[in-house]
Amino acid sequence: MKYTKSQKAFTLIEMLVVLLVITILIFVAIPNITKHSKSINNKGCEAFVNMVQGQVEAYEMEFHTYPASVNELVNKGFLQESRAKCSNGNSIIIDKDGKVSEDKSS
Template sequence: MKKGIKSFTLIEMLIVLAIIAVLILLFVPNLVKEKDKVKETGSRAIVKVVESQAELYRIDHTGEVKLSELLSNGLISQQQADNYNDYYAKNKNESRSIPN
């Protein structure tokens, strides 16, 4: 006497795949939004670092602080300067405290 092997039917497998596909469609847009929020938060953090370095530079020097001076003195990296400029290029309504 043969015993029947229990297994999933094709319809059950398709239902499971459909549920997984729907869940993926629901979660992927949210992940993209969160990625953008994280990137924006990182950009704001870099802006604060650059502005803090500018304040420290003002304490030791007289005159106006420029981004190029911070770069040449090694107080910030080129990547930080680029991120600072990109942030204010995207957020044109915010006032910029350090000129180029």
């Protein structure tokens, strides 16, 4: 096939330069994404703790006492068993006054 001057095409060098630029952008972006995933999980855990706090208050309204543990909320149907932990893997605890917090030691 014969090419004329009016037909434009990419040369091999141009393609390699484009691939190099894309590669550099990927190498810059991946560490930023992994760095932000931890902060996203922590914010998700804060939201989960607030949601469980609401369930503790609903439990207290129904039974006139605070639950002793998260397992009690699960057993009474206030939480699903698969959702008894934060998104970052930490457990949550309920103190005797019904205050919910993240157990950072787990």
